[in-house]
Amino acid sequence: VTTTAGLLQPPSGDGLEALESADTIVVPSLRSGAVLTDGTLGPDVAKALIAATGHARVMSICTGAFVLAAAGLLDDRPAATHWGYTGSFRRLFPRVRLDPDVLFVDDGELLTSAGGGAGIDLCLHVVRRDHGSKVANRAARACVVAPWREGGQSQFIERPVPQASTASTGPTRAWALERLDQPLDLAAMARHARMSVRTFTRRFRGETGVSPAQWLIQRRIERAEYLLENTDLPVDRVAADAGFGTAAALRVRLHAAIGVSPSTYRRTFRPSEGPAADSR
């Protein structure tokens, strides 16, 4: 991977020529510059970027999307950028189909991501595409980040792959999220995805980087954490609603994931709440 960073204002003509031979060009986020305020870009930069699209994959992180948009690369294409810049981005680049709800957008040779953290998600996605989920997972571990985040309903938009012979497990994940409180086993999920169990597990791991059961546990933990933080439901109700069945199972999972018990977790987020029973 060849990355060109900090070349937006090349000192004296050097730098941009690197784009001619790059495989992948990553435009990082900017905090200032004309492109953010009035959407203009040096003509030589724009020209170099446009020329590079013939042979290189071009991606942006955070406000880097302004650079791609200013060069006209994103016209009539879906894209993502930092949520704080949604308004000005739309004003400056009305032709870009900006999606404010996704972590990143994979439109084939053009990839854009939301804020810095989503930039990591995008980079891991690219590594997964190029080198498989094993390498991507190792990279994620090295960076101390989750190999995969769901990020709301629409985790990311993939370019509608031509003759998508490959059905995705994505719809089944959405389906599973709707019924987290019910028993869900591999057979049921595979049936929903209309695949054999073997193919389902293989695809699932390829697409998310984790196994179906691990993914389910992670989602259930998130649900339980939410309920502990935002409701006064008793712990066994939380366990049931999150799909753990018993409070004991929730205890074990939560402890394995973040090292604390449900009640401790709740207390750190709702210190002054709860029934008077626990007064001193």
Added chain:
DNA sequence: CAAAAGGGCCGCCACT
């Protein structure tokens, strides 16, 4: 804590 049972995961391989 022990033991048994039940799932899940994944390498392997034959088969489209």
Added chain:
DNA sequence: TGAGTGGCGGCCCTTT
């Protein structure tokens, strides 16, 4: 010939 599929078996972890 090559990629995708899915059944099998063994190991592992979780639950009872």
